[in-house]
Amino acid sequence: MSGSNVARNAGRQTGPTDHxxxxxxxxxxxxxxxxxxxxxxxxxxxxxxxxDVAEVLVASDRxxxxxxxxxxxxxYVALVESNVLDPRARPRLERSKPALARFDAANGWGPxxxxxxxxxxxxAARIQGxxxxxxxxxxxxxxxxxxxxxxxxxxxxxxxxxxxxPLVAPTRAKAPLIxxxxxxxxxxxxxxxxxxxxxxxxxxxxxxxxxxxxxGEPIPVGWAIDADGRPTTDPAVGLGGALQPLGGDxxxxxxxxxxxxxxxxxxxxxxxxxxxxxxxxxLFSTHDGEADLGHLFxxxxxxxxxxxxxxxxxxxxxxxxxxxxxxxxxxxxRVIVPGEPEADAERRSDEHGVALDRAHHLSLxxxxxxxxxxxxxxxxxxx
Amino acid sequence: MSGSNVARNAGRQTGPTDHxxxxxxxxxxxxxxxxxxxxxxxxxxxxxxxxDVAEVLVASDRxxxxxxxxxxxxxYVALVESNVLDPRARPRLERSKPALARFDAANGWGPxxxxxxxxxxxxAARIQGxxxxxxxxxxxxxxxxxxxxxxxxxxxxxxxxxxxxPLVAPTRAKAPLIxxxxxxxxxxxxxxxxxxxxxxxxxxxxxxxxxxxxxGEPIPVGWAIDADGRPTTDPAVGLGGALQPLGGDxxxxxxxxxxxxxxxxxxxxxxxxxxxxxxxxxLFSTHDGEADLGHLFxxxxxxxxxxxxxxxxxxxxxxxxxxxxxxxxxxxxRVIVPGEPEADAERRSDEHGVALDRAHHLSLxxxxxxxxxxxxxxxxxxx
Numbered sequence: 001m002s003g004s005n006v007a008r009n010a011g012r013q014t015g016p017t018d019h020x021x022x023x024x025x026x027x028x029x030x031x032x033x034x035x036x037x038x039x040x041x042x043x044x045x046x047x048x049x050x051x052d053v054a055e056v057l058v059a060s061d062r063x064x065x066x067x068x069x070x071x072x073x074x075x076y077v078a079l080v081e082s083n084v085l086d087p088r089a090r091p092r093l094e095r096s097k098p099a100l101a102r103f104d105a106a107n108g109w110g111p112x113x114x115x116x117x118x119x120x121x122x123x124a125a126r127i128q129g130x131x132x133x134x135x136x137x138x139x140x141x142x143x144x145x146x147x148x149x150x151x152x153x154x155x156x157x158x159x160x161x162x163x164x165x166p167l168v169a170p171t172r173a174k175a176p177l178i179x180x181x182x183x184x185x186x187x188x189x190x191x192x193x194x195x196x197x198x199x200x201x202x203x204x205x206x207x208x209x210x211x212x213x214x215x216g217e218p219i220p221v222g223w224a225i226d227a228d229g230r231p232t233t234d235p236a237v238g239l240g241g242a243l244q245p246l247g248g249d250x251x252x253x254x255x256x257x258x259x260x261x262x263x264x265x266x267x268x269x270x271x272x273x274x275x276x277x278x279x280x281x282x283l284f285s286t287h288d289g290e291a292d293l294g295h296l297f298x299x300x301x302x303x304x305x306x307x308x309x310x311x312x313x314x315x316x317x318x319x320x321x322x323x324x325x326x327x328x329x330x331x332x333x334r335v336i337v338p339g340e341p342e343a344d345a346e347r348r349s350d351e352h353g354v355a356l357d358r359a360h361h362l363s364l365x366x367x368x369x370x371x372x373x374x375x376x377x378x379x380x381x382x383x
Numbered sequence: 384m385s386g387s388n389v390a391r392n393a394g395r396q397t398g399p400t401d402h403x404x405x406x407x408x409x410x411x412x413x414x415x416x417x418x419x420x421x422x423x424x425x426x427x428x429x430x431x432x433x434x435d436v437a438e439v440l441v442a443s444d445r446x447x448x449x450x451x452x453x454x455x456x457x458x459y460v461a462l463v464e465s466n467v468l469d470p471r472a473r474p475r476l477e478r479s480k481p482a483l484a485r486f487d488a489a490n491g492w493g494p495x496x497x498x499x500x501x502x503x504x505x506x507a508a509r510i511q512g513x514x515x516x517x518x519x520x521x522x523x524x525x526x527x528x529x530x531x532x533x534x535x536x537x538x539x540x541x542x543x544x545x546x547x548x549p550l551v552a553p554t555r556a557k558a559p560l561i562x563x564x565x566x567x568x569x570x571x572x573x574x575x576x577x578x579x580x581x582x583x584x585x586x587x588x589x590x591x592x593x594x595x596x597x598x599g600e601p602i603p604v605g606w607a608i609d610a611d612g613r614p615t616t617d618p619a620v621g622l623g624g625a626l627q628p629l630g631g632d633x634x635x636x637x638x639x640x641x642x643x644x645x646x647x648x649x650x651x652x653x654x655x656x657x658x659x660x661x662x663x664x665x666l667f668s669t670h671d672g673e674a675d676l677g678h679l680f681x682x683x684x685x686x687x688x689x690x691x692x693x694x695x696x697x698x699x700x701x702x703x704x705x706x707x708x709x710x711x712x713x714x715x716x717r718v719i720v721p722g723e724p725e726a727d728a729e730r731r732s733d734e735h736g737v738a739l740d741r742a743h744h745l746s747l748x749x750x751x752x753x754x755x756x757x758x759x760x761x762x763x764x765x766x
Binding site for chain 1: 477478479480481482483484485510511512513514515517540552553554555556557558560561566568570578580582586587603605606608611612613629630631634635636638639640641642643645646648649650653654656659660661681683684685687688689693694697698701704705708709710711712714715716717718719721
């Protein structure tokens with residue numbers, strides 16, 4: 001199978017690969033999921049909730065987005081152990097209209113609250129044509145795309161948004177004040193499977209700077225600024241500064257990425273009555289109180305206003321045309337459908353196992369030992 | 384009052400100004416609107432429809448976005464005179480669920496169909512909490528932000544999307560295959576007035592290349608590619624190639640802008656059953672048949688799930704924090720609220736008249752003479 005970096009970078013189309021971490025082990029998807037469930041139950045999570053959290057985390061690993069998967073488990077467990085996150089909490093429907101609901105996640109696991117809310121939106125959209133559920137008082141919910149894909153699997157156009165800890169400097173500001181606030185949009189696309197755009201509203205995720213820093217490689221202008229707000233090509237300096245919004249600086253449209261990130265916060269934290277912007281605690285902090293994140297899920301049922309399957313057929317033809325387009329010189333391949341590299345990684349993972357890089361694998365082994373939930377020994381070196 | 388370039392560029396935060404066009408005349412908003420109505424009636428538009436079209440076009444001029452306002456009238460009139468657009472057509476509600484509707488604009492004026500659809504969405508959202516109306520078989524609808532602001536004025540979060548003629552090359556493609564497909568999001572923001580993000584999903588609009596070409600100035604990498612798909616800093620070469628999606632090339636996140644543009648098309652043309660992507664005829668073509676554009680309007684009522692005014696108060700506090708943030712060295716001012724420069728331009732226009740640059744003014748005078756609807760002589764040189 002492919003090394004972990006292939007899988008990890010597949011979702012991002014471009015960027016540095018981290019050869020230092022190429023050595024990896026492959027873990028069977030079912031084993032990884034079952035172990036994650038057992039681990040989460042070990043820290044007090046009810047079985048059904050643990051299953052939801054494991055499903056979303058392992059989905060991220062399967063899709064090659066290691067930064068949002070089981071690699072987070074040590075930090076998630078630390079949040080539980082420091083009483084910052086309540087592993088037993090169940091979301092509560094607080095208020096609703098026929099097509100709009102607000103849930104209180106009661107400071108529980110984000111992926112469980114997210115699943116409950118997205119399922120409310122799907123059910124309501126079947127009747128109303130479109131529906132949305134917002135969630136407040138939540139925690140990290142993993143990859144935004146998982147929820148959008150759940151709606152796509154139900155035949156709907158799905159939109160999934162969340163706010164996050166401040167890492168991005170708004171245009172003209174020198175400090176990080178808003179999160180990388182991702183946007184995910186998915187839809188059924190016939191033989192293309194699913195369209196799934198899942199993107200941070202910063203130029204790149206913070207993880208790309210970390211990889212470049214480990215490799216001692218420069219980063220392009222437009223990724224980050226230093227602590228005084230100057231553009232930097234040094235990833236270590238950027239990590240001490242702030243990420244730039246999509247578009248980079250003002251002249252190349254960075255104010256659009258800033259506006260998008262702010263719009264996501266408006267549709268999640270602000271509308272749901274959660275924390276927002278600079279009021280959100282630092283990522284995985286165990287001593288700043290609850291995260292109080294906000295999410296939004298929206299389902300649109302194309303069949304409500306069209307012949308069944310007509311939308312999907314049109315989208316399929318559209319993607320046919322785009323992927324057949326003549327490419328620029330030096331292009332690494334044809335035009336890509338958003339979500340295609342992640343779907344390829346998912347197929348590889350399901351066939352050959354999830355590739356965990358050495359550091360990731362070791363962290364899970366150590367965590368399992370400490371909590372007396374041994375990590376599966378069936379792991380074998382990735383081919 | 385400010386010269387026309389100040390107004391025109393205010394909405395974009397940055398970019399070349401066009402000193403060659405600085406000379407301008409100021410026209411009273413009411414006179415400009417009344418003349419536009421008379422002109423549109425002169426080519427067969429019913430009075431109520433003409434009022435809607437004039438309202439949206441003049442709103443664009445007032446907000447300093449000359450490219451989407453009355454400067455388009457010669458092209459709009461040409462579409463009517465060549466029987467490509469039906470000025471008498473009225474939109475028809477084709478299918479609906481309680482929170483989702485599809486309208487057929489019957490190839491009439493986009494701003495009228497848009498207003499009918501957005502008002503449906505506002506009324507339905509009051510009952511359902513959220514509602515959306517999509518439109519097919521439409522024409523250009525002016526600035527996306529007008530519709531979003533109409534929803535914000537009704538106390539809602541408003542989203543307005545449209546597809547458009549292909550001008551943007553998807554990441555890795557060398558030809559323009561998708562439109563600049565704008566995203567507008569607006570919301571009431573207390574003493575900040577309204578939050579209004581209104582952005583093309585390309586790095587910049589085509590108009591910015593035209594301005595740079597007239598001035599003989601280079602453009603930044605990331606704005607456009609040449610006809611072979613190579614990055615270019617020559618605006619004239621870029622005009623013969625394609626715009627780049629927000630983010631520029633693949634390494635600086637251009638695939639995100641491409642994905643966003645595609646997502647907008649999916650939510651407008653594809654879902655509404657209109658034309659999409661490369662199947663859309665060239666901009667203002669009078670010999671390629673109907674435009675068949677698709678729009679989407681979505682209204683979310685925060686009061687449906689919260690105390691009245693709570694959302695607006697939170698957004699106001701958020702914007703207070705952002706605009707008070709320390710700025711980078713050399714910043715042209717403090718952090719801006721999306722829509723703030725346009726709102727400033729609107730206030731100036733309403734006080735001092737709309738500033739039309741010489742070429743724009745002359746084109747309207749000529750059009751008025753030809754159609755026997757003389758342009759108001761009350762225009763006076765802008766201070």
